[in-house]
Amino acid sequence: MRTKTPYLRIMLATLRMAARDRARLAELGATLSRHGLGYLGARLGLGTSGTDDELDSPNAPRRLRRALEELGPTYIKFGQILATRTDLLGPKWIAELELLQSDAPTLPFALLRSAVEQALGEPVTSAFAQFEEEPLAAASMAQVHRARLASGEDVVVKVRRPDIRPRMEADLRILTELAAVAERASADLRHFRPAAMITQLSEALLQELDFTVEARNADTLRADFARDSRVVVPCIHWSHTSEALLVMDYIDGIAPLSGDVLRAAGIDTVAIASLGADVVLDMVLINGRFHADPHPGNLRCLEGNRLALLDLGLVGHVSPRRREEFVSFTQALLSSDSDALADVLMAWAAGGDASPDAVRLAAEGLIARHGGHGLILSALMADFMPLLRERGLVMPPDLILIFKALVTMDGVLMRIEPEFDLSAAIQRSTIRLAAARLGPDHWQPILRALVWELAKIGDSAPQLVRAAAKRLSDTPPSDSVALRAQNQASRALVRALWGGSSLIAAAILAVRFL
Structure with missing residues (x-):
């Protein structure tokens, strides 16, 4: 039986999804309705109602931003991704979505202590010589505390908020299904490629939820800039780091918010600007890995015109x-x-x-x-x-x-x-x-792959040569034209053998000495 309208197809898909995430799905629909976005909820099959002029209202962008903030970190991050899509949304929507912030109220450390000690495998007092229970900063997914290791290093401790992963995973399941339904049901929505955006969102959030990903990102980018002492990436203390807890060196510097402030601190703004441009372009064009959000809060300018890269959850x-x-x-x-x-x-x-x-x-x-x-x-x-x-x-x-x-x-x-x-x-x-x-770093893996492919061909070379020689000998020429063709084929076989062996030898030598 065929459904009569795309909205009915949406509703059927939503019902399949609701069995697992019914409560969160209902919360999503109720939040959109409460902020005057019932029509958008209806287009997504959430059982809400509204008129199509809701989205034409001058207040619609602000209502959407407030709804996303109320729905929490998954939807805030989705809104932040939408804020980058100036190829899809007009200036009023972009300006409002750019106001989305991941800031959140701080949690008393008493509510985090058990999770921190479970991640550490020992009490906070034995893992750290000093630990400041008052947080440095808080966001929707984590909050950060200063501490000092027993070995004397000053560090920051990033703690994931309790119980956030199941809620975000439920949100991603819902958004993934809604995006797929929207693409099937509406040509207008399909133009936005919602499935691709939700895939991007899922990858970003799952990376940020696992602090070992951020730790590996830090190690990788530090290795990328190992030859440039002007670029600083905080060292990770892996003995204290896990999926829910990240411990890294504390870096005291100046955020690049004002040229006057930097110059007053003895930092050459021309040099630091040139370095910042070189760093981000080298990450994109040469290394193929880049800090995806290098805003002033994630950067520190240090004495000696050096630049520190922080908060590497999304690379x-x-x-x-x-x-x-x-x-x-x-x-x-x-x-x-x-x-x-x-x-x-x-x-x-x-x-x-x-x-x-x-x-x-x-x-x-x-x-x-x-x-x-x-x-x-x-x-x-x-x-x-x-x-x-x-x-x-x-x-x-x-x-x-x-x-x-x-x-x-x-x-x-x-x-x-x-x-x-x-x-x-x-x-x-x-x-x-x-x-x-x-340089050799670029060519060595290519040459190794070439040697491997040539080695596989080399294993079969004797059989190929014997087969070619037998074919030449088993087909005696009947005239002078055929004789010349046979001679040419023989010479070509010799040249191929000589060229192939030379190529193999050259590739092996190149891999050995590069």
Whole structure:
């Protein structure tokens, strides 16, 4: 039997989901209704009611923001992701969603002590020589305390809030199902690619819930910048760290909020801005791993013009293909090449509904406004995303995360050094990318893979040679033309054997000495 309306199909899917998460699903619907968003709940099959003009109201963005804050950390994080989607939402919605904060009231340490001691496997008083029960900061998922180890190191202790994981996992199950239902039922909602956004949200939240992920991220980024003493990543104390508890070195520095404050502390703002740009671009273009939220609260400027990276719960990854596309994107802008820019945008819009003409017009519009001169990334993105929205282009979620990190860092740099030109930093990073591709670290894994493939071919070489030789000998030529063809084939076989053996030898030597 076929259902008569998409809303009935939504309701049927919601009923299947409700058996496991009925109470939270009801809370979601009631919250949307209470904030005057019953129509949105109805579109999602939550059994609420409302009229379609609710979302056209000037107050709708604020009502949505308040509803998300009331629903808690999962929905706050979802709203923060939506706030980056200027390619999908208009300025009023973006401005309101950017106000979403993860701040939360602090919990008395008495409510956390048992969880902390369970994670440590010993009492707090024996694990630490000193522990400050008054928290340094609190967010919706965790709060942070200062402490000192018995060995004398000053550390911070990040404690996950009790019972938060089951609630967030239930929220993610609900959002995953609602996104899938929305894509099936509505072409308008499908344009937003809600399933991809919820996948991005799930990956981000599951990483942040497990503090060992943040600890490994810190170790990885520290190794990435091991040769640059200007970049500091706090050391992790693994003996005290677990999924629900993170202990790392305390770093005392100045958040990059004001150039005047930094200069008063003896920090060269030009040097620190240049370093910040190099760090974020190298993470994206060379290392393929980047701090996904480098806002001032997650950065510290240290004496000697050094920069510390904090709060590494969310680290994005960039594929080699995306790195090449981003370099092509920036180079096309700097050289005012609208055709090259259109090629990049077409690759990014693959799978969407945008026509080649729309992509070309978007590229030409972007070149007209920003091509051929220094890049102010925040201004570029302020034009870029609305332009994509006007032309019907939707960016892949992984690219949105990259641009968000770059725009966030660009905002930090402009705050402390307003005349900073990011285009010079991009050119420097592109040169370093080219140099890295010529170095042994890039070629060694490629050559090892080549040797392995050649070794597999080499194992079969005797049989192949015997088969080729037998075929040549078993088919005597009947005329001079065939004889010449046989001779050519024999010479080709010899050349192939010689070339193959030389290639194997060269690859083995390269892997050995690189």
